Amino acid sequence: MxxxxxxxxxxxxxxxxxxxxxxxxxxxxxxxxxxxxxxxxxxxxxxxxxxxxxxxxxxAKELEVLKPGDLVWIKCSKDKEGESGRVVAGREEGAFYDFQVGGRVLRRN
Structure with a gap:
């Protein structure tokens, strides 16, 4: 048709x-x-x-809240596959988290 x-x-x-x-x-x-x-x-x-x-x-999917110490998988750049890291802290102003990956601290949502 x-x-x-x-x-x-x-x-x-x-x-x-x-x-x-x-x-x-x-x-x-x-x-x-x-x-x-x-x-x-x-x-x-x-x-x-x-x-x-x-x-x-x-x-739309509800995501679970991450707690400090949770293990996560983070893709740092487009060409890299990704690395495992841990949640350092959550943020009050939104769904942003600080992650520790290989000695660096990254902020992601």
Missing amino acids: GPVLLLILESGVSPAKLLLRKGVRTNIPQVVEQYDEELFRGKEAHLKERQKRNADDRR
Whole structure:
């Protein structure tokens, strides 16, 4: 199915009617249907809210709070693979932590 046909199936309204807010002139006879824009906009808002909730549920993840002394894996630069380190301290102003890696102290979020 093409993307235009999917739009029609999803909303029940043609893309031209959605964009221009009026039907396309044609000589082909069509069934007269009652189109309630408020109902459609409410349905569209509900679908967008549901899509956002589903995306947030799949992507957003609560991370556990790190305590001083916890062992972590830190990637220091793009070309290095990473090193193990320990949490030195947490920060109050956000989710920033200080880590000790190979004699250096790094701050990461």
